[in-house]
Amino acid sequence: MTASEPEINNPYLPLLLPIAEIIEETRDIKTFRLRGNSIFSYLPGQFAEVFVPGRGEAPFSITSSPTDGEILEFSIKRIGTVTTALHRMNQGEEIGVRGPYGNGFPIEELKNHNLLFVGGGIGLAPLRSLINYVLSPQHRGEFGEIFILYGARSPEDLVFKWELGKWEEREDLHLLVTVDRGDSSWRGRVGLVPQVLKEQVKIKAEEWKSIVCGPPIMIKFTIKSLLEMGFSPSQIITTLEMKMKCGLGKCGRCNIGPFYVCQEGPVFSYEVLQNLPEEY
Ligand SMILES: Cc1cc2nc3c(=O)[nH]c(=O)nc-3n(C[C@H](O)[C@H](O)[C@H](O)COP(=O)(O)OP(=O)(O)OC[C@H]3O[C@@H](n4cnc5c(N)ncnc54)[C@H](O)[C@@H]3O)c2cc1C
Ligand code: FES
Known part of the structure; x- marks a missing residue:
């Protein structure tokens, strides 16, 4: 290629997609709905680099x-430079997206199994992609029973409340929602995810695979609970x-x-993770 020829297939070049809708999930989490699935094909569990002109990407x-x-x-928690810039954007403005990247969830391996999803806080975001894939009319028959345990610090920290209600209405899944501490209007369950898991999810571990995502401390104690419930490390899948x-x-x-x-992640089985250095 000569210097004068345009650069094509540059993997760092984002695709610019307009924001079709913004959903305020919590005080610091927004879901950005873009149009572009047909030109951006991906698998559940994959991620993308999202670019805000002039501010960077994450x-x-x-x-x-x-x-x-x-x-x-994308559901995005406001943390620092890029996420704050994203939270200031409005419907109609363009966001850059490059990807998809990563391995995604091992869908073939999960087929014909009962699936126990355990999510904490915004950790429900990657799980939700797989949950809705599994629940879709074209794929529901490929999987067994579905159990979703979802928890957040408080009722106002629960994300996708608008979708939790839809899942709750379905007869082909069990949904348990819990919060670490309730408030005056909360009539639901109160308790930490790993504890609720051990006390209230009564399943025969050998027939299930579990997919876990949330804050590192939640993942650590959820895996401990799963192992105590009889799950083997190869039956536990999580994301880094x-x-x-x-x-x-x-x-x-x-x-x-x-x-x-x-590349090889962000999805790993606990069988692989337990042999990695402690740094993760
Ligand atoms: C594969 C993958 C998937 C992810 N998926 C999501 C998702 O779906 N939704 C989402 O909101 N985030 C997700 N994240 C995390 C997201 O990438 C970071 O929150 C983002 O990079 C922060 O960028 P920033 O410019 O706003 O913050 P920066 O300005 O870079 O950081 C501000 C401060 O926050 C700290 N910080 C940066 N990232 C994190 C973090 N993850 N947790 C705690 N502190 C942090 C920094 O060390 C710094 O002190 C994902 C990360 C990875 C690797
Ligand atoms: S982010 Fe650059 S090698 Fe993984």
Whole structure:
């Protein structure tokens, strides 16, 4: 290629997609609904680098399901530079998206199994992509029973409340929602996710696979509960949130043990994770 020829297929070049809708989930989490699924195909559990012109980019799980038609969604917690810039954006403005990256959930391996989803806080975002994939009319028959346990610090920290109600109405899944501490209007369950899991999810572990995502401390104690319930490390699947930059296996920022998390992850079985260095 000569210097004068335009650069094509540049993997760092984001696709610009307009924001079709913004859903305020909590005081610091918003879901951005973009149109563009048909030109951006992905698998549940994959992520993308989301770019805000002039502010930079950051990795986010794709929370919509590939079965959702045109829609591509990200649920984003306001933390620092990029996430604050995203939270200031309005419907109609364009966001840059490059990807999809990562391995995604092992869908073939999960087929014909009962699935126990355990989510904490915004950790429901990547799980939601797989949940809606599994619940879609075209794939529901490929999976067994579905159990979803979801928890957040308080009722106002629960995300996707508008969808939890729809899941609750379905007869082909069990949903348990819990909060660490209630408030004056909360009539639901109160208790930490790992504890509610052990006390209230009565299943025969050998018939299930569990997919876990949430804050590191929740993941740690949820895995402990699952092991106590009889799950083997290979039956437990989780996702890692390492610091990332390129998403392409080039910069080395997300390296852990023999893996680049942006390539071989972010989804791992606990069987693999338990042999990795403690740093994650
Ligand atoms: C594969 C993957 C998927 C992810 N999916 C999501 C998602 O679906 N939704 C979502 O909201 N976030 C997700 N994240 C985390 C998200 O990438 C970070 O929140 C984001 O990079 C922060 O960017 P920033 O520019 O706003 O913060 P910065 O300005 O870079 O950071 C501000 C401060 O926050 C700290 N910080 C940065 N990231 C985190 C973090 N994750 N947790 C706690 N402190 C942090 C920094 O160390 C710094 O002190 C994901 C990360 C990965 C790797
Ligand atoms: S983020 Fe650059 S190698 Fe993974």
